Amino acid sequence: MPFIRDVFGTPAQPGNVDHLEGHVAEWLWYMLMRERDDAGKVMLLEPPKFTVTDSGPDGFVVYAVDGQPLVFRLWELKKHVGRGAVSATVRGAYAQLRAEGDRYLAQLVSMHADKGGDLGVLCGQLVDLWVEADARAGAGVGVTSAKMPPPRQCFTTMGTHLKEFTEPGQLEGMLCAVQEYRALACEVRKYVWTGL
Numbered sequence: 001m002p003f004i005r006d007v008f009g010t011p012a013q014p015g016n017v018d019h020l021e022g023h024v025a026e027w028l029w030y031m032l033m034r035e036r037d038d039a040g041k042v043m044l045l046e047p048p049k050f051t052v053t054d055s056g057p058d059g060f061v062v063y064a065v066d067g068q069p070l071v072f073r074l075w076e077l078k079k080h081v082g083r084g085a086v087s088a089t090v091r092g093a094y095a096q097l098r099a100e101g102d103r104y105l106a107q108l109v110s111m112h113a114d115k116g117g118d119l120g121v122l123c124g125q126l127v128d129l130w131v132e133a134d135a136r137a138g139a140g141v142g143v144t145s146a147k148m149p150p151p152r153q154c155f156t157t158m159g160t161h162l163k164e165f166t167e168p169g170q171l172e173g174m175l176c177a178v179q180e181y182r183a184l185a186c187e188v189r190k191y192v193w194t195g196l
Contacts, residue, residue, distance in 0.1 A: 004195075004196075006019075006051045006053075007020060014189070021144075021181065021182060022052035022078075023051065024184065024185040025143075025176075026049070027048055028144055028178075029048075029144070029174065032174065033061055040064050040066070041063065041065075043063060043070060043119055044062040044119060046059065057105070058075055059076070059142065060073070061073050061140075072138065073140045075142055075172075076096050076097045076139075076140070077142045078090075078141070078142070078144075079144045079181070080144070081146045086145050086150070086151050089143055090154060090173075091157075091161070093141040093143070094157075094158065097141070102131060105126040106127050109123060109124060109126050122136065133165050137165070138167075138169065138170035138171060139158075140172035140174065142175075145175060145177050145181070146177075146178060147177070148179050149177075150175060150177035151175070
């Protein structure tokens with residue numbers, strides 16, 4: 001129970017559906033990032049937080065790219081299940097990265113700076129690299145949306161909101177469209193409950 005109570009609740013007292021949807025969105029991003037092979041070799045992929053209401057980074061990944069210095073991306077992950085435009089959710093993620101990115105990375109420094117080799121060196125410098133918009137730093141926004149059809153364009157204004165990141169590949173976006181997203185989240189919860 002201590003592992004599931006905060007997000008999933010119990011069959012007798014289900015948890016907050018809004019939090020459940022957010023938690024499942026973070027796990028979808030994590031699973032998709034584990035399968036990704038177009039950005040470089042994943043050296044560190046931070047798993048989702050224990051609950052979506054915990055303060056801190058939503059997603060963090062470090063890549064090795066063809067013999068170059070390691071690079072990282074700090075991700076802000078959102079779910080969009082309302083009637084409004086997905087773009088409003090995306091803009092909120094941009095604002096959160098601008099306002100809290102350095103603080104989130106400071107938390108990650110304390111968690112990963114003691115790792116060995118180049119990974120530990122990079123993780124010890126996360127905040128400085130972010131503030132300086134170094135080529136090794138970057139941001140990502142991921143949105144899981146139930147809006148159908150999904151928007152034809154997304155993340156087109158990311159460069160104007162996070163304009164300090166000007167190098168190719170420093171900004172990434174991921175839109176995951178799931179038509180019956182609430183049903184999917186509730187199905188995940190049902191599977192988790194089978195372990196009780």
